[in-house]
Amino acid sequence: MKFICDDNLGKLASYLRILGFDTSFDEDIDDNSLLKTASFEKRTLLTRDRKLASRTHPYGFLLIEDDDPLRQLNIVATELDLKVDPRNLFNRCSKCNEICHTVDKDAITEEVFPFILKTQDTIKQCPSCKRYYWKGSHYKNILKKLIAAVPKKALTGTWPEF
Numbered sequence: 001m002k003f004i005c006d007d008n009l010g011k012l013a014s015y016l017r018i019l020g021f022d023t024s025f026d027e028d029i030d031d032n033s034l035l036k037t038a039s040f041e042k043r044t045l046l047t048r049d050r051k052l053a054s055r056t057h058p059y060g061f062l063l064i065e066d067d068d069p070l071r072q073l074n075i076v077a078t079e080l081d082l083k084v085d086p087r088n089l090f091n092r093c094s095k096c097n098e099i100c101h102t103v104d105k106d107a108i109t110e111e112v113f114p115f116i117l118k119t120q121d122t123i124k125q126c127p128s129c130k131r132y133y134w135k136g137s138h139y140k141n142i143l144k145k146l147i148a149a150v151p152k153k154a155l156t157g158t159w160p161e162f
Protein backbone atom coordinates (compact mmCIF):
# COMPACT_ATOMS: atom_id res chain seq x y z
CA MET A 1 0.00 0.00 0.00
CA LYS A 2 1.32 3.45 -0.99
CA PHE A 3 0.25 6.67 0.69
CA ILE A 4 0.04 10.39 0.21
CA CYS A 5 -0.33 12.58 3.30
CA ASP A 6 -1.86 16.05 3.30
CA ASP A 7 0.12 19.01 4.67
CA ASN A 8 -1.12 18.42 8.25
CA LEU A 9 0.34 14.93 8.50
CA GLY A 10 4.11 15.37 8.14
CA LYS A 11 5.01 13.45 11.28
CA LEU A 12 2.73 10.56 10.34
CA ALA A 13 4.37 10.51 6.88
CA SER A 14 7.81 10.12 8.43
CA TYR A 15 6.62 7.28 10.71
CA LEU A 16 5.12 5.47 7.72
CA ARG A 17 8.40 5.89 5.81
CA ILE A 18 10.40 4.55 8.77
CA LEU A 19 8.12 1.48 8.72
CA GLY A 20 9.00 1.09 5.02
CA PHE A 21 5.86 2.45 3.36
CA ASP A 22 6.24 4.52 0.21
CA THR A 23 4.65 7.79 1.40
CA SER A 24 4.45 11.02 -0.54
CA PHE A 25 4.45 14.24 1.50
CA ASP A 26 5.04 17.82 0.43
CA GLU A 27 3.93 20.54 2.83
CA ASP A 28 3.68 23.12 0.03
CA ILE A 29 1.48 21.06 -2.30
CA ASP A 30 -1.96 22.48 -3.23
CA ASP A 31 -5.12 20.35 -3.05
CA ASN A 32 -5.43 19.78 -6.80
CA SER A 33 -1.81 18.63 -7.18
CA LEU A 34 -2.24 16.42 -4.13
CA LEU A 35 -5.26 14.68 -5.68
CA LYS A 36 -3.52 14.42 -9.05
CA THR A 37 -0.46 12.78 -7.48
CA ALA A 38 -2.68 10.40 -5.48
CA SER A 39 -4.46 9.29 -8.64
CA PHE A 40 -1.42 9.19 -10.96
CA GLU A 41 0.79 7.30 -8.47
CA LYS A 42 -2.07 5.13 -7.11
CA ARG A 43 -1.69 6.36 -3.54
CA THR A 44 -4.20 6.14 -0.68
CA LEU A 45 -4.85 9.65 0.64
CA LEU A 46 -4.46 10.27 4.36
CA THR A 47 -6.02 13.56 5.33
CA ARG A 48 -7.28 15.64 8.25
CA ASP A 49 -9.32 17.83 5.89
CA ARG A 50 -13.04 16.96 5.61
CA LYS A 51 -13.39 18.97 2.39
CA LEU A 52 -10.53 17.08 0.77
CA ALA A 53 -11.95 13.77 2.02
CA SER A 54 -15.31 14.54 0.40
CA ARG A 55 -13.74 14.65 -3.09
CA THR A 56 -13.25 11.61 -5.31
CA HIS A 57 -10.30 9.32 -4.53
CA PRO A 58 -9.83 6.41 -6.96
CA TYR A 59 -7.29 4.73 -4.66
CA GLY A 60 -9.12 5.32 -1.42
CA PHE A 61 -8.70 7.71 1.47
CA LEU A 62 -8.81 7.86 5.23
CA LEU A 63 -10.02 10.90 7.14
CA ILE A 64 -7.99 11.15 10.34
CA GLU A 65 -9.47 13.13 13.23
CA ASP A 66 -6.86 12.51 15.92
CA ASP A 67 -4.03 15.05 16.13
CA ASP A 68 -1.39 12.85 17.77
CA PRO A 69 0.96 11.34 15.14
CA LEU A 70 1.43 8.00 16.92
CA ARG A 71 -2.30 7.57 17.49
CA GLN A 72 -2.75 8.50 13.82
CA LEU A 73 -0.36 5.69 12.90
CA ASN A 74 -2.38 3.27 15.05
CA ILE A 75 -5.59 4.41 13.31
CA VAL A 76 -4.08 3.96 9.82
CA ALA A 77 -2.81 0.47 10.72
CA THR A 78 -6.18 -0.55 12.18
CA GLU A 79 -8.56 1.05 9.67
CA LEU A 80 -6.62 0.09 6.54
CA ASP A 81 -5.59 -3.33 7.84
CA LEU A 82 -1.94 -2.48 7.28
CA LYS A 83 0.64 -5.26 7.10
CA VAL A 84 3.84 -4.10 8.80
CA ASP A 85 6.99 -6.08 8.06
CA PRO A 86 9.68 -5.14 10.63
CA ARG A 87 12.36 -6.18 8.10
CA ASN A 88 11.54 -2.99 6.17
CA LEU A 89 12.19 -0.84 9.22
CA PHE A 90 14.57 2.11 8.70
CA ASN A 91 15.24 1.28 5.03
CA ARG A 92 13.62 4.43 3.75
CA CYS A 93 14.67 8.05 4.37
CA SER A 94 12.12 9.66 6.69
CA LYS A 95 12.77 13.03 5.03
CA CYS A 96 12.72 12.16 1.30
CA ASN A 97 11.00 8.77 0.99
CA GLU A 98 14.02 7.34 -0.89
CA ILE A 99 15.38 3.85 -0.19
CA CYS A 100 18.69 4.13 1.72
CA HIS A 101 21.79 2.12 0.80
CA THR A 102 24.42 0.59 3.04
CA VAL A 103 27.67 2.53 2.70
CA ASP A 104 31.29 1.43 2.98
CA LYS A 105 32.42 2.74 6.38
CA ASP A 106 36.00 3.26 5.13
CA ALA A 107 34.72 5.75 2.57
CA ILE A 108 33.00 8.04 5.09
CA THR A 109 35.66 8.54 7.79
CA GLU A 110 35.63 12.30 7.11
CA GLU A 111 31.88 12.59 7.41
CA VAL A 112 30.84 10.44 10.37
CA PHE A 113 32.26 10.53 13.93
CA PRO A 114 34.86 7.80 14.63
CA PHE A 115 32.84 6.60 17.64
CA ILE A 116 29.83 5.90 15.39
CA LEU A 117 31.99 4.11 12.81
CA LYS A 118 33.51 1.98 15.55
CA THR A 119 30.26 1.02 17.29
CA GLN A 120 27.88 0.59 14.34
CA ASP A 121 27.94 -2.48 12.05
CA THR A 122 25.82 -0.88 9.38
CA ILE A 123 25.50 2.71 8.26
CA LYS A 124 23.04 3.63 5.55
CA GLN A 125 22.76 6.72 3.39
CA CYS A 126 19.88 8.37 1.57
CA PRO A 127 20.75 8.81 -2.12
CA SER A 128 18.77 12.05 -2.26
CA CYS A 129 19.57 14.15 0.85
CA LYS A 130 22.83 12.21 1.59
CA ARG A 131 21.86 11.90 5.25
CA TYR A 132 23.42 8.98 7.17
CA TYR A 133 21.38 6.58 9.29
CA TRP A 134 22.53 4.21 12.01
CA LYS A 135 21.04 2.42 15.01
CA GLY A 136 21.89 4.97 17.69
CA SER A 137 19.79 6.36 20.54
CA HIS A 138 17.51 8.20 18.11
CA TYR A 139 16.73 4.88 16.39
CA LYS A 140 15.94 3.23 19.72
CA ASN A 141 13.61 6.04 20.79
CA ILE A 142 11.64 5.87 17.55
CA LEU A 143 11.53 2.08 17.63
CA LYS A 144 10.02 2.14 21.14
CA LYS A 145 7.30 4.53 19.97
CA LEU A 146 6.53 2.46 16.88
CA ILE A 147 6.30 -0.77 18.90
CA ALA A 148 3.74 0.92 21.16
CA ALA A 149 1.74 2.40 18.26
CA VAL A 150 1.54 -0.46 15.74
CA PRO A 151 -1.14 -3.02 16.68
CA LYS A 152 0.26 -6.54 17.16
CA LYS A 153 -2.12 -8.01 14.60
CA ALA A 154 -0.62 -5.76 11.88
CA LEU A 155 2.81 -7.36 12.24
CA THR A 156 4.07 -9.93 9.72
CA GLY A 157 7.31 -10.53 11.67
CA THR A 158 8.95 -9.64 14.96
CA TRP A 159 10.45 -6.32 16.00
CA PRO A 160 14.26 -6.24 16.11
CA GLU A 161 15.99 -6.49 19.50
CA PHE A 162 17.55 -3.33 20.87
Ligand SMILES: [Zn+2]
Binds near residue numbers: 093094126128130
Ligand atom coordinates in the same frame (compact mmCIF):
# COMPACT_ATOMS: atom_id res chain seq x y z
ZN1 LIG B 1 16.81 11.64 2.32
